[in-house]
Amino acid sequence: MDFADQFPEAEVIGTDLSPVQPGVAPPNLRFEIDDCCSEWTYPENSLDFIHVRCLYGSIADWPAFYQECLRHLRPGGYIEHAEFSVAPKSEDGSVTEGSIFDQWGKFAISAGEKIGKTFEVEAKMKGWVEEAGFEDVTERRGKWPIGAWSSDPKLKELGRWNALHWEEGMEGWKMALATRVHGVRQSPVTTDF
Ligand SMILES: C[S@@+](CC[C@H](N)C(=O)[O-])C[C@H]1O[C@@H](n2cnc3c(N)ncnc32)[C@H](O)[C@@H]1O
Known part of the structure; x- marks a missing residue:
């Protein structure tokens, strides 16, 4: 939506497998429910710019996905792909072996291995993009703090937003992987009146 607002002369298409899109959008933007792993129905060489974000754990064959991107970009077009490490890391050693963040990272990564859809995309994406042709x-790596601990004002603000992201997201992320991948069964709820 920001992109469509910024470039009102562009035709922007937002796709996702799920109907998660907001009801109100700029007039030059349309949303489509689509599986990016199926054969793309857009004409070849028709897109100027492809933006991909946070598809960790969603794609079985990344090289094939990037080749599909390349096939649909106009010559001279661009792809931008943003991912983050699902396993939090620390520079001061506070994410120790066995800590809750360490456990979460291993839990998510092992779920990706089980379903054949890796969560370790940020580590491998540059190589796959190059292999696709x-x-x-270029790769730009950045820090994304969880919480407002940084003394840098920009990182502090990013950290505040990211803490909200983790607090709001964690229950769903964990439940989905635990029950759908790691075989954890929810106990039936019984209520005594
Ligand atoms: C972590 S969310 C990221 C959402 C959004 N791209 C963003 O960055 O805010 C992952 C999204 O990928 C979508 N997804 C998963 N597999 C997909 C597929 N094969 N094709 C299209 N979307 C898919 C999910 O429905 C989910 O909305």
Whole structure:
């Protein structure tokens, strides 16, 4: 939506497998429910720019996905792909072996291994993009704190938003992987009146 607002002359298409899109959107943006792993129905060489974000754990064959992107970009077009490490890391050693963050990272990564859809995308994506045949590939790595602990004002604000992201997201992330992948069964709820 920000992109569509910023470039009102562009035709913008937002896709996702689930109907998660907001009801109100800029006039030059349309949303489509689509599986990005199926053969794309857009004409070849028709897109100027493809933006992909946070598809960790969703794609079985990343090289095939990037080749589909390349096939649909116009010559000279761009792809931008943003991912984060699902396993939190620390520079001061506070994410220790066995800590809750360490456990979460291993839990998520092992779920990806079980279903054949890796969560370790940020570590591998540059190589896959290059293998697909893209040229002038650049990688920008950044820090995304969880919580407002940083003394840097920008990272502090990012950390505040990210703490909300983790607090709101964690129950769903954990429940989905525990019950759908790791075989954890929920206990039946019994209520005595
Ligand atoms: C972590 S969310 C990221 C959502 C959004 N891209 C963002 O960055 O805010 C992952 C999204 O990928 C979607 N997804 C998973 N597999 C997909 C597929 N094969 N094709 C299209 N979307 C898919 C899910 O429905 C979910 O909304």
